[in-house]
Amino acid sequence: RVSLDMMSVQANTGPSWEDKNTTAFWRGRDSRKERLELVKLSRKYPEIIDAAFTNFFFFKHDESLYGPIVKHISFFDFFKYKYQINIDGTVAAYRLPYLLAGNSVVLKQDSIYYEHFYNELQPWKHYIPFKSDLSDLLEKLQWAKEHDEEAKNIAKSGQEFARNNLMGDHVFCYYFKLFQEYASLQVSEPKVRDGMEKVQQPDDDLFPCTCHRKKVQ
Structure with missing residues (x-):
């Protein structure tokens, strides 16, 4: 397999x-x-x-x-x-x-x-x-x-x-836009709670993307 x-x-x-x-x-x-x-x-x-x-x-x-x-x-x-x-x-x-x-x-x-x-x-x-x-x-x-x-x-x-x-970069862009839209529907501000750790994100160059997404700080 x-x-x-x-x-x-x-x-x-x-x-x-x-x-x-x-x-x-x-x-x-x-x-x-x-x-x-x-x-x-x-x-x-x-x-x-x-x-x-x-x-x-x-x-x-x-x-x-x-x-x-x-x-x-x-x-x-x-x-x-x-x-x-x-x-x-x-x-x-x-x-x-x-x-x-x-x-x-x-x-x-x-x-x-x-x-x-x-x-x-x-x-x-x-x-x-x-x-x-x-x-x-x-x-x-x-x-x-x-x-x-x-x-x-x-x-x-x-x-x-x-x-x-359906290649990796296409799926990556889809999920990025999906979570962007999902985030826009949140009614409260997310909070960083005790014990949470920041997960370092890879550089955008890892998956070149043509969906013109906006960077989120």
């Missing part, structure tokens, strides 16, 4: 598009009912979907139905596969930025959950959407196989989106 960061993912995107395995791929734990359904689909259509659990926690009583668990594989090895399935866990799946940064096409479940960048993501431009109950997932995979060049372009657009919006 590896510690993920956007730079290392971009350097390990697997084979070229034409040489990738055309089976849709997913690994993860049992943190949502729809993930159980995905594994069931994989059992029924193993030539289309390769999905399996690496850990059971929420549905341990169903392990005999959806197991056995499989070994973890390097996230970089995900990109040996052309189609990446992104499906929610307890909340929005944190892996989405990393999947987008690769050069496989992402199929993303419709979701009530979101992260700060979701409002800029566009279905059919950055990813292929499928219904939250997975009822059209096979249909969307078939579309991708029949429209290979379009799927390749979606993968490329998703990768460009990740590179232009």
Whole structure:
């Protein structure tokens, strides 16, 4: 297993598009009912979907139905596969930025959950959407196989989106502006209490930023 960061993912995107395995791929734990359904689909259509659990926690009583668990594989090895399935866990799946940064096409479940960048993501431009109950997932995979060049372009657009919006400096700027806005809503002046220690902040040059933020003294 590896510690993920956007730079290392971009350097390990697997084979070229034409040489990738055309089976849709997913690994993860049992943190949502729809993930159980995905594994069931994989059992029924193993030539289309390769999905399996690496850990059971929420549905341990169903392990005999959806197991056995499989070994973890390097996230970089995900990109040996052309189609990446992104499906929610307890909340929005944190892996989405990393999947987008690769050069496989992402199929993303419709979701009530979101992260700060979701409002800029566009279905059919950055990813292929499928219904939250997975009822059209096979249909969307078939579309991708029949429209290979379009799927390749979606993968490329998703990768460009990740590179232009989800790198470390972009996330740093987002949180800076978030806390600035949060601070503006405070109704009382923060106080330094006994026992508190000042945490020395890194120089701004550590993360060059183009968001034109104002320095706070």
